[in-house]
Amino acid sequence: MNDEILLELHDKVALIRLNRPQVLNALNDALMDQLGAALDKIEADETIGCVVITGSEKAFAAGADISAMATYSYMDAYKGDFITRNWERLKTFRKPVIAAVSGVALGGGCELAMMCDIVFAADNARFGQPEVKLGTIPGAGGTQRLPRAVGKTKAMDLCLTGRLMSADEAERAGLVARIYPADQLLDEAMAAARQVASYSLPVLMMLKESVNRAFEGPLNEGLLFERRTLHASFALADQKEGMAAFVEKRKPNFTNR
Numbered sequence: 001m002n003d004e005i006l007l008e009l010h011d012k013v014a015l016i017r018l019n020r021p022q023v024l025n026a027l028n029d030a031l032m033d034q035l036g037a038a039l040d041k042i043e044a045d046e047t048i049g050c051v052v053i054t055g056s057e058k059a060f061a062a063g064a065d066i067s068a069m070a071t072y073s074y075m076d077a078y079k080g081d082f083i084t085r086n087w088e089r090l091k092t093f094r095k096p097v098i099a100a101v102s103g104v105a106l107g108g109g110c111e112l113a114m115m116c117d118i119v120f121a122a123d124n125a126r127f128g129q130p131e132v133k134l135g136t137i138p139g140a141g142g143t144q145r146l147p148r149a150v151g152k153t154k155a156m157d158l159c160l161t162g163r164l165m166s167a168d169e170a171e172r173a174g175l176v177a178r179i180y181p182a183d184q185l186l187d188e189a190m191a192a193a194r195q196v197a198s199y200s201l202p203v204l205m206m207l208k209e210s211v212n213r214a215f216e217g218p219l220n221e222g223l224l225f226e227r228r229t230l231h232a233s234f235a236l237a238d239q240k241e242g243m244a245a246f247v248e249k250r251k252p253n254f255t256n257r
C-alpha cells in the first residue's frame, strides 16, 4: 500500500502530510482511509494534544479524486456511502486540528480544510468549490460549512461560479484565521499547535465541542451546552491546578485529568 499520508509525531503534536503530489493531493478512498486510521491512532494516544494537517507548497488538496469517481453510478455512490464512509472521521475527531493550507484547496480539499478547527493559509493559497464545472455539487459539507464561514452571498458566489478565492479574500471573509509567507506556514502552524497542546487536553476537547455547538444548533441550546460544560470543568484536576497556579504566580502543570 502507498503512503497516501505521512504521519509524524513531534512531542504533543501530530503532523499529517497529505502525500499524493503527482495529483495535487486529490483525495481518494485510500488516502481518506489512511487519514481515518491515523486519526484513530492519534485519538487513542493520550500524549497528543493537537494535530496539524498540511499538503505540499503547491496543493493542500485539489479535491476529491475525479478519475476515481468519474464513472460512479448512483448506486456506487449510494451503496458505497461515498464521503460519509471515511471522510467523516475528521468530523468526529475530538482533539483540535489545524489545517495549514498552501496552494490550492479546492472542492473536497476546501471542505477538508473547513472540517478542521483552525485554518492557516500561505499567501499563495487559493480556495474554491469548483464542482459546478464538473456537473456536480460540493458533497463533503461545502454547501453547509462555507456559508457558515463566509456568509450566504460569498458562498453562493463561490459555489455557483466555481471561481477561486485568494488567501487574502478568505481571511477577510472569515474562512482563514491567519496568513503567512509560504515558507513560514508550517513552522507557524506547528508553533500554534504546540501552544494549544500545552493546555489541558480535556479542556481543549470541551472547548472544541462547545464552539462547534455554535455551528450545529440554536443559540439557546449552545449557551446551555457551554454553561453545563463550564460547570463540568470544575470537576477537572486541571482546573484546580490552572487556577491554583495563577493564584500562586507559577506555571501550571496539567495532567489531562
Ligand code: CAA
Binding pocket: 022, 023, 024, 026, 027, 062, 063, 064, 065, 066, 067, 083, 104, 106, 107, 108, 109, 111, 130, 131, 134, 137, 138, 139, 140, 142
Ligand atoms: N482529481 C484527480 N486528479 C487531479 C485532481 C483531482 N481533483 N486535480 C488535479 N489532478 C491531477 C491532474 O489530472 C494532473 O494529473 P496528470 O499530470 O496525470 O495529468 C495533475 O493532478 C496536475 O494537475 P494539472 O495539470 O491540472 O495542474 P494545473 O496546475 O494546471 O492545475 C488545478 C491545477 C487548477 C488545481 C487543476 O488541476 C484542477 O482544476 N483540478 C481539479 C479541481 C476540482 O475540480 N476539484 C473538485 C473535485 S470534485 C469534489 O471535490 C467533490 C466533493 O465535494 C467531494
